[in-house]
Amino acid sequence: MCFACWGLSSPAGKISRRDVMLRASALGLVLPLAAPALRTAQAAEQSAPADVVSGIKDIIAKASSPELVAFKPFEINGTDLPWTDLGLDAARGQQVTFLLGGRMWLSREHDLWFGPGLVFHARTRGLRPIYNPMLDTGTMTASQDGRIEVARSAAEWASEDGVLGTPEDIYKKADVKITGIALLWRGDARVGIKSLLAHGDVGGLLKSELARLERGGKLPAGWSNLLGFGGGQEIFSQGADGEIICDTTGHVSIIERPLSLPLASRPRLAWRWKIDQLPSVVPEDQAATHDYLSIGVKFEDGQDLTYIWSEHLPEGKVFRCPLPAWNPIETHMIVRSGKADLGTWQAQERDIAADYAAHIGGSAKAISKIWLLAVAPFQRRHGACRYADIKVTTGDNAVHKV
Structure with missing residues (x-):
């Protein structure tokens, strides 16, 4: 970025x-x-x-x-x-x-x-x-x-x-x-x-x-700040029930957790999230309004794919990051749209290998990390959500809790 x-x-x-x-x-x-x-x-x-x-x-x-x-x-x-x-x-x-x-x-x-x-x-x-x-x-x-x-x-x-x-x-x-x-x-x-x-x-x-x-803020166990983005412990924290709490106003944080799995193992990312406040009041696919909350996957080829809940963009829309330096490496997918379910827990699941093949099509043979992203510096608004039960399940039904 x-x-x-x-x-x-x-x-x-x-x-x-x-x-x-x-x-x-x-x-x-x-x-x-x-x-x-x-x-x-x-x-x-x-x-x-x-x-x-x-x-x-x-x-x-x-x-x-x-x-x-x-x-x-x-x-x-x-x-x-x-x-x-x-x-x-x-x-x-x-x-x-x-x-x-x-x-x-x-x-x-x-x-x-x-x-x-x-x-x-x-x-x-x-x-x-x-x-x-x-x-x-x-x-x-x-x-x-x-x-x-x-x-x-x-x-x-x-x-x-x-x-x-x-x-x-x-x-x-x-x-x-x-x-x-x-x-x-x-x-x-x-x-x-x-x-x-x-x-x-x-x-x-x-x-x-x-x-x-x-x-005394601390990052959730096992997570670390992405290079160049410190202060994640001020935005992400571990909740009493094990969920990860995200709260930001006008700041940026990307935290990551290592998880190396071959795409051939057919990994599926599943999570629950409760978004109380989206940080953007307009579509997020323009650089000047690119404020969002997201969970993502980084691949061994340096590409990453993040899954976004948007109030305005339609579910299923896929777009490259509008920030020029990130455009060659980052893809965004809208997996939930609208305001109707804000403030309630919602379950999501994505076939990582299928999404990578359909929307990136690069040389990666494996995933390398799971990301959580809170981006809100452009409109400088408040964003708040919680994540729970993040896991990756492979084709042999092996479960990797994140």
């Missing part, structure tokens, strides 16, 4: 309205005019970044917190190449909290943007793992001794080592400005944040991060 590859990002004032519309048409985008919202968003963008940094610095000065070892303001701009060394040394196991402001714009004219948490990434000493909070606050635990580095990526990593997959000339054209502050703690980040909160807050960031830490 290389959002920068849309070709819509451009420095403010460098692209005409006509150019935006032509680019949108070339990409098959349907972009609603949102000039009033745009003016409000731009005004907020101009004031918020300075408030985050200067406001938190004022609180730090008042608090004189013994838990705060060091802090470092930073700024990430479109022309900056990853990665940026913050000049902040952390010891393995030490916690660092990031408080973020700013936006990454896809089209200012049409109020299409991503919040800073979606595209912000950090790591220690140039080594994996890469941390992505997804929310606009987050706390990373240093995985080794060394310097803390930060970067921005809209799903543009080629590997877990943070190598850039997007060509540098395209990457540097992004219309983005992220400002933030890194807070390095002596002990538990929660204690440190409380010591600052006693002297104020900026836009609720400290309060939000404390609440996030105290929730």
